[in-house]
Amino acid sequence: MDVKQVFDSLAREEQPPTAVDVNHAIGAGRAMRRRHRAAVAGITATVTVAAVVAAWAVRPWPGQRDGVAVAVPAAPSATATPRPTYKGFAELKKKYPPKGKIASVPPLVMWLSDAPRKNELFLCESGPNGSSCSGFPPLAANEFARTQGKLRGIDVWFGVAKDDVHGVTAVTKDGGKLPGNLTRSVGAGLGLWAVEYPSGADVRKLVVIGARGEILQRIRPQ
Structure with a gap:
């Protein structure tokens, strides 16, 4: 039994009788499913982009520690000369x-x-x-x-x-x-x-x- 026959059968059993446009109902159902899939895809894409942005923001790049930007000290000079004040x-x-x-x-x-x-x-x-x-x-x-x-x-x-x-x-x-x-x-x-x-x-x-x-x-x- 195809979908149209099922709708015709249900329509005859309902009281009071109701006129049902089966073709219209099938088309409306398909459109609703397409809108649902599009909405889910949009939400998934938004969540994915947000996750990528969040991961990029907290990634410990040079100059960051635990997601917080910090100053990176310059490497000390190997030939740095101390400036002592000792006598003589x-x-x-x-x-x-x-x-x-x-x-x-x-x-x-x-x-x-x-x-x-x-x-x-x-x-x-x-x-x-x-x-x-x-x-x-x-x-x-x-x-x-x-x-x-x-x-x-x-x-x-x-x-x-x-x-x-x-x-x-x-x-x-x-x-x-x-x-x-x-x-x-x-x-x-x-x-x-x-x-x-x-x-x-x-x-x-x-x-x-x-x-x-x-x-x-x-x-x-x-």
Whole structure:
């Protein structure tokens, strides 16, 4: 039985009799379905566009964090020179010009300078106790780092290291570890390090660490 026959049958059974234009009813039904599909498609498209816009708005692009725009700081200059105010710094810098860059290695400011003696360098340091320079010969083939001195009053060991070194840690008698500060590639293929420790701490050794965390050398401070 086709649709027209169904409508004719229903129309005859209804009381009171009702005149029904089957063809018109079928056409109206098809038009209504087309309008419904168009409305659903329009709503879906609107929701999709809104979702895309919302996703784009919250995407963490450079300069955004958690959907909120933030200022992106400029990368620090690798050759930035600190401006310390330690006593004697300006005079020492003038007398022993830096060979490379000046390094901030808390609690000190340090640099390398040419020494009068051939194949030697000066390590110059400036800190709360004042400023000074001392000469040292090149590191031996099996040396990765060397202590250049110990400052009392601020309790710090400091020295030089080859660029293979990525860290220097002080180890105390009771096994405590005090990581130091290191600035690599200061000049002449060397970096500079400093390890500050609490007053009265019994530092028994300095452990020199490589790029993968391996131990390159152990130094017994004198």
